[in-house]
Amino acid sequence: MRFLLINGPNLNLLGQREPSLYGAETLEVIEADLKEMALKEGIQLDCFQSNFEGALIDRIHAGIGGVDGILINAGAFTHTSIALRDALLSADIPYVELHLSNTSARESFRHQSFLADRAVGIVTGFGAMSYQLAFQGLLAHLRKKR
Amino acid sequence: MRFLLINGPNLNLLGQREPSLYGAETLEVIEADLKEMALKEGIQLDCFQSNFEGALIDRIHAGIGGVDGILINAGAFTHTSIALRDALLSADIPYVELHLSNTSARESFRHQSFLADRAVGIVTGFGAMSYQLAFQGLLAHLRKKR
Amino acid sequence: MRFLLINGPNLNLLGQREPSLYGAETLEVIEADLKEMALKEGIQLDCFQSNFEGALIDRIHAGIGGVDGILINAGAFTHTSIALRDALLSADIPYVELHLSNTSARESFRHQSFLADRAVGIVTGFGAMSYQLAFQGLLAHLRKKR
Amino acid sequence: MRFLLINGPNLNLLGQREPSLYGAETLEVIEADLKEMALKEGIQLDCFQSNFEGALIDRIHAGIGGVDGILINAGAFTHTSIALRDALLSADIPYVELHLSNTSARESFRHQSFLADRAVGIVTGFGAMSYQLAFQGLLAHLRKKR
Amino acid sequence: MRFLLINGPNLNLLGQREPSLYGAETLEVIEADLKEMALKEGIQLDCFQSNFEGALIDRIHAGIGGVDGILINAGAFTHTSIALRDALLSADIPYVELHLSNTSARESFRHQSFLADRAVGIVTGFGAMSYQLAFQGLLAHLRKKR
Amino acid sequence: MRFLLINGPNLNLLGQREPSLYGAETLEVIEADLKEMALKEGIQLDCFQSNFEGALIDRIHAGIGGVDGILINAGAFTHTSIALRDALLSADIPYVELHLSNTSARESFRHQSFLADRAVGIVTGFGAMSYQLAFQGLLAHLRKKR
Amino acid sequence: MRFLLINGPNLNLLGQREPSLYGAETLEVIEADLKEMALKEGIQLDCFQSNFEGALIDRIHAGIGGVDGILINAGAFTHTSIALRDALLSADIPYVELHLSNTSARESFRHQSFLADRAVGIVTGFGAMSYQLAFQGLLAHLRKKR
Amino acid sequence: MRFLLINGPNLNLLGQREPSLYGAETLEVIEADLKEMALKEGIQLDCFQSNFEGALIDRIHAGIGGVDGILINAGAFTHTSIALRDALLSADIPYVELHLSNTSARESFRHQSFLADRAVGIVTGFGAMSYQLAFQGLLAHLRKKR
Amino acid sequence: MRFLLINGPNLNLLGQREPSLYGAETLEVIEADLKEMALKEGIQLDCFQSNFEGALIDRIHAGIGGVDGILINAGAFTHTSIALRDALLSADIPYVELHLSNTSARESFRHQSFLADRAVGIVTGFGAMSYQLAFQGLLAHLRKKR
Amino acid sequence: MRFLLINGPNLNLLGQREPSLYGAETLEVIEADLKEMALKEGIQLDCFQSNFEGALIDRIHAGIGGVDGILINAGAFTHTSIALRDALLSADIPYVELHLSNTSARESFRHQSFLADRAVGIVTGFGAMSYQLAFQGLLAHLRKKR
């Protein structure tokens, strides 16, 4: 199996950016840890981050046919991008939505997600650990479906 | 006369993507058919698709002075992009808004359009035929104005 | 095939009424033009206009079994008549909603339609040309379905 | 005692119209059954159906002085007609509101009723049986008041 | 000059209907009094009442070209009929909106009017006297414009 | 067949509580009358009342497998208890919602029901008679389904 | 009988202020005309204008016991002052609300009135004539009550 | 460390209830699996389920002082119980909110949670796997805090 | 006279729970102090606390006929329990609503009360002192009524 | 200690104004009673009433530095005056909000308060007794803080 990890805008700053809110680990470390975890499960994990909505869409399109599941932390695009939603639905690849912080505890405009209702599941609030939980949840979901 | 056809995010997937919803024709076929129809009317039709909002805006700007009318299927950006609206109004080129599916029959967040109130007219729900109807509507509108 | 063109309240005044908004053609001319266009396609077009909601409903009922498609410009009833919606759905005849003016550019109470979500498609804003585009859209839709 | 049964728009189609939603009995059968039930209770039942709001109002007015209770299935007018509400209140005749289908289970614009708050009671969702239950409820109400 | 007095649904019941709310005068008396008042000012007053929205629209259409001003108590249609609004605007005849009762003191759905924003002026709450005040207001408005 | 009658909070006070609003019959009398009516139809009727939401849920659960239909007057829980809704849906037993008073005529927070959209039908406003009408409606519904 | 005419903020500028909206007559002229009209009816009319909400309240209080009816054009306070409403209700003097312009045709924040629901009646949109109509309406109301 | 697993209303039916929505595992199995997982981590896990809001509150109170973390699937109470929120905040024990199904994909009244904004994190949509992910997330959170 | 003091969910934790918000006194102390104060006024005060909504309702029912006034701090049920409101209204015993903290200064979902509009009066924000003020207010109210 | 009692618009009419709603005591009596109660506690009480928002603000400003606590019945300004809120917060003097009537039981525009969220506490509905309870609550609050 092949998974794709998508990170949206500003997540390239992880570790530098408001550590009290997002934790001290950089995105590189998170990606490396997750790749390692994937490897143990026999899964190839591709990682992609961009601050361009269009680039994220292109990357999802590129995964059609070759990717079995998507982990996506769309950052601020979660709340504003219908185009990203459409990309995920068009690609027809099961995905898990995840967030580092607990978005329910933040500004009200972060309480709405254009991705949530079509996701396999959602994990929020566990910091870098959210990535690992999302990975396990997606994996369990796909294995059960087979 | 010169027309510009703008297609927004995910429309590059046409034909592959949810055919029950959007039809089986690819964007290439739609564009080719429309170019042929335009040719018969003595109109040059330029086509542009991108998943990047910024690229769509740049392309509209590039049309200023040289384009007489725009056909736009902005996809998901219809509902979220004020910048695209501003680009169309700044360019001051008459445009027709079109959609493949009947957006009124879909999720409530697709019922609002940032483009509609300043469009010449709107065509939704006829699948690939929407492009041809929009083309004819725009053409009739421009010929009447002369 | 047999089509029915339904025009709702105040559309009998076309040509007299606010020509800057609705154009200078009378309803008689529009109907005649459309009948001619229909004839060329081998379709019989019946036309009906009334300012009475009940009369429009009765006319739609009368079409059950004999009409293959409906073109409807319900005028103000678009925004207030659930009974008309029910008549169309009960009749179970595919219909296209059309408007002369761009309703999105007018008062907010004209932005809601009780007909739109169940229509084949919608055409708005092209003046008398809206009728012709709607006709073509409906025709293409029905031919494709066969 | 004399009762009046009012049926609003599209209910003339009963039996033909979406039987899965409204049942297979025609309005004629429903009216006949109800008249028979009324007869057994010594009540004269008059029946009236129209797709014209104005005709329904006129009929209610005509009942002033001679009608003891009204059973009304106002169909779509339930949700849009304040004039019908006013007619019922002006007539000052106790009425029961009824519906074949469960309106709470349908589109949100069917969740509001302009008649409900002044009705004796409301019966919804039992198909043709709704008429019989409404009749019994009205009868019991009027007998208790005496 | 020629004026038209339009009375909407249920106003035929005036005098009979909820006298504590609407007063004890019948519509015939009100019309007769107003005609007399008009006569003194050298104005011909035509009166029309119907419970059919379509009939009211037809009557307004019939006044185009021959009527200088309209007094309208649209009753419940005030709050629900965009078609009536369109008829008045299409006719392009100055009109005054009037009500017997103070609609602001009644149910919240009577607080909105589809006629008010385009009326010359509005008179509410004075019972039968509202007709006379509306008449004088319309007359003064038209005389000033000349 | 076996039916279950569920009465929610404060309904134990029936007969004592605001008789002008709810009538003078006690719950015991209502239950006895209904049991008698059921007996005549060959149906066993179990009755349960509690002021504890949890007890109502437990009782519904206990009915799984043995109960063919539920009559429920959930009182105030109608408007606040999603848990009760879930219990009914989990039990997968057809149910009829009923109320003594006309909830549409009372405070606005009583206009919403968490049970209504999944009920077979709804009966409100007929006082103790509501129970009998609901019983007949449920019975007719279940007999038709067989 | 004794009447009190209350004019609220900015009405001292009448005649100078936006004449296309409010007319060219000054408040002095309006007051003088109205006093003359009152005199003919044997009524003493006191006039008061202030830009201070507190002064308007004090003046209304001063009228308790000696004033039979109030004409009030509260200007902008109509939409913002609950204190003025309370003053009028405390004074327990019948009042008519009036406006020069048609407030329904202006900004949405002018569509709400804290005075309207308790007024005898309301007159809006007739310019200076609104004062005379309001006077007549109030007079007729008080004479009828005697 | 000692954890407490709280399950709210109707979750006792797991495995029997709508398996397509909630999965086929019973609560007993889920609890047993989770206890085993806890044991491996050296954690004692107590499990509690009730359909009574008050019983859930009492159980949380009982955990004060002795429980290090709470896993809570409050079911329908998630959306209606402020009292449960208060119990958790009063107890001042870190908790993770979890759901079997993806609540964002269900009725709109399930989109609001009274528990979410104060939770450590949230896991939804993974079926029985949600319990395990929530357990791991809570554990990681508590170990990091030490 | 006999008074009943009702305390709702989580108030058993008083003194232990968020003392900065609710103060350091336990419920036992508050009850004892209030009983003493009541004794001096010759009033018997019964106290009841429960985390079960149903138990609170049962206790209020039990007071019918024997209790002259109720002091109620319903805690979180204030904002969610229509059943509690119904219990109080059914019992027809004057009651005072009270809160330790200033609910207006807390989350927006605490700004609505299902009890407030029918209470004699409301006291909020004075900590344990709120009980004493509510007691005095209720006492004065009842003595004045005699 | 020195307290300031502020009474807002229309409260000068107390005793004369709607006694069924506000009681029969005049403001003079209320102030005298409260001064006496203050004296017994060794507190100097200053009283001020005005119908001018600006005068109330000036009086609050004048109290800066010399006043230890404020009792305020802002009347209608409670619901409309942000300026009064700002004056109280600028003065930085603890205040108690009070009302004679139960504002929750009145018009919906009286349910919002611009003062409540920053008050020490709130007392409503006890008539003249509200002043005494507010006084005691403020006193207890200030003594506890010392």
Added chain:
Amino acid sequence: MRFLLINGPNLNLLGQREPSLYGAETLEVIEADLKEMALKEGIQLDCFQSNFEGALIDRIHAGIGGVDGILINAGAFTHTSIALRDALLSADIPYVELHLSNTSARESFRHQSFLADRAVGIVTGFGAMSYQLAFQGLLAHLRKKR
């Protein structure tokens, strides 16, 4: 040229009032600095502050004919006073709205302004510097218009 600086309620307390929010400079200093700046540009600056809405309106009226531009910090009246808006529009003098603090960062009721949409421009958040920027903006605007 002559400018008028208007300061609304509570701004007389500047320097004393919440310095962390509004800065430590008194209004006298701000006015003096601004007068000096005006002098350098050859502009006479008049300054006025009041806590009375009526006084601010009177002062604006007094400026008609003699004042070329207005700088206004209306404080809390910004969000509540339509009368002030009307005064500015009646005076027909260009004005700039300014605030010391960033109102977007404060309570939601401060996010609406009745003055903003008709202002030349708006400056918020720069403390005392806001006055100087507003002055320069107004000056540049008026010089460009000449």
Added chain:
Amino acid sequence: MRFLLINGPNLNLLGQREPSLYGAETLEVIEADLKEMALKEGIQLDCFQSNFEGALIDRIHAGIGGVDGILINAGAFTHTSIALRDALLSADIPYVELHLSNTSARESFRHQSFLADRAVGIVTGFGAMSYQLAFQGLLAHLRKKR
């Protein structure tokens, strides 16, 4: 000190685009003028414009560590881009929001800003002058903080 000037979508068209709304100066001229003004204050000003949201985010990220303050005219992104807000907050560089036109006077969707509540201050409506005022405001803010 080093400042960064960010211009969002469509601002490259300045001078060409709707000059009546935005003025006749091109962005190049505005940038040059502002650089000159910065130079006089000893500040280096970098300028960046893009129609790509992602490019703006990247540019802000690039400024971390080297930029002391940001001037941002985000154009349409002001109202739709939470990602841009996050970029500014992540960069943790003080910024001033500015607009050429008065956004309060335009479409309602331009009244909300995702940047405003965290900005140092906001300047709108002064055309090209807005840039200079924003520059001065930012400069004064930063100098005061040192």
